[in-house]
Amino acid sequence: MSVKRTSRAGTLLMAGASLAVAGLLAGCTAGGSESSTADNRNSAEENAAAGDTVVIGFSGPAADHGWLGAINSSAIAAGDSFPDVELRVAEGTNDANLQISQVETFVNDGVDAIVLLPTDGAALTEAATKAMEAGIPVINVDREFSSPFAARATILGDNYGMGVSAGTYICERLGGQDDAVIAEIAGIDSLPLTQDRSRGFADALSDCGLSVTNRVAADFTVQGGEAVTSQLLSAAPEIDAIWNHDDDQGVGVLAAIDAAGRDEFFMVGGAGSANAMREIQSGDSVLEATVIYPSTQAADGIAMARLIAQGKTMSDLYTPSVPYRVVLDAPVITADNVDEYIQFAFES
Known part of the structure; x- marks a missing residue:
């Protein structure tokens, strides 16, 4: 099962192709006249008014x-x-x-x-x-x-997509290291969202021949993150990468890492908090990326x-009504793009 994320360039190319096809369909009717498809849309100006x-x-x-x-x-x-x-x-x-x-x-x-x-x-x-x-x-x-x-x-x-994004990033960083030790710090295991994130993470790692070696679950709190990370670090003397599902509990995760004096690995966070993004900006933290959950x-x-x-209607879509279901993106934030996203970040 391949779960690699489509590149932004690829996405734009596909979107352009789709719109081109839509344009052709809109312009081709039996009589050669323009279809009314596009006429059903509100313009951006009409929506804003x-x-x-x-x-x-x-x-x-x-x-x-x-x-x-x-x-x-x-x-x-x-x-x-x-x-x-x-x-x-x-x-x-x-x-x-x-x-x-x-x-x-x-x-x-x-x-x-x-x-x-x-x-x-x-x-x-x-x-x-x-x-x-x-x-x-x-x-x-x-x-x-x-x-x-x-x-x-x-x-x-996109909870599953969060896991895929985190796993794909780690695959790109550790490609070829079949013996890499990957740790996962989940949220609340009984929640479907946590299960979806873990499933996406495992699927993405599998795509490059890696798997989770050590896994613990916290409770989306600072205290829980610190406690389970201390246990994890004691059980795993060597780690190559960690994915922590939640940046709020990540405050405790980072505290435990600092207390243990460990820095041989890099970490990916989750959700997109302002403090996580500031850590990424600093360049002095094991936290080098986080995955947005909007x-x-x-x-x-x-x-x-x-x-x-x-x-x-939605002005950029040809369908004459608002979609029934919208799933938002789960992009990875690194030092390369953090300045674009920090304005949307939340404080833990």
């Missing part, structure tokens, strides 16, 4: 983690950026029952759309489905519902909710 005011309800989990805090703040900033959006923000919570009541309140208030990052996708599915049945489009962010009828659109980070997902959800509520 203020329309009828739409009321969007937003509910997300408690901001007890740097990435989650960035999710909430970026959603609010997105709402503020549109003069025709009234954003109603519910208090962040990790209580599924409270979040259900928040969705019910939005429905009773008759909002035009709901953007929801559920604390538990399965637990919020029924409430979201009822909102949809009431004619209110729901935009599902990050943690998926268990029914396709619970959301008009879903926007996700904290802009809810902000993108707000933008999509506005388009859907106003009956607009």
Whole structure:
């Protein structure tokens, strides 16, 4: 199974080819006249122009983690950026029952759309489905519902792709070293997102003949990251590379590495925190790369909710409606491109 990431140049070439084909199809009809395909699109200017005011309800989990805090703040900033959006923000919570009541309140208030990052996708599915049945489009962010009828659109980070990106980077750095010792510091093993990240990582390493030698799991906290990394370093006297799934717990991971005085390996992080990017910029850390898991997902959800509520399309696509499912990219950030991405980073 080949899982190598497509290069940016290759992606642009393929995109260009696809648009060229689309252009040909749009221009070729039985009568030789131009198709109306392109006419269904809103232009970027039309999308940016203020329309009828739409009321969007937003509910997300408690901001007890740097990435989650960035999710909430970026959603609010997105709402503020549109003069025709009234954003109603519910208090962040990790209580599924409270979040259900928040969705019910939005429905009773008759909002035009709901953007929801559920604390538990399965637990919020029924409430979201009822909102949809009431004619209110729901935009599902990050943690998926268990029914396709619970959301008009879903926007996700690419957990499997994160693992592929991290593994591909390590393969490129250690190519040909069949005996390389690769360590993995995962998040919470019971979560599907952690399982997806680990699966992508293993698949990418397998593609270049490598595999994970030592693996531990933390809990997405600084304390957990420090504790399991101390155990890992004690068990593995020599390591060539480490992938840590989460930059928030990475603060503890780096603390344990510093305390052990170890620097014979390089490390790749995950999520894209500002402190991780500053470590990369410094050039003095074992952390030399991190893989983005976008904290802009809810902000993108707000933008999509506005388009859907106003009956607009996505200006760069030929399809005459907003896509049902969007999966964001998981790029690798290194010293070569960190200056382009640090503006989007979140503080741990």
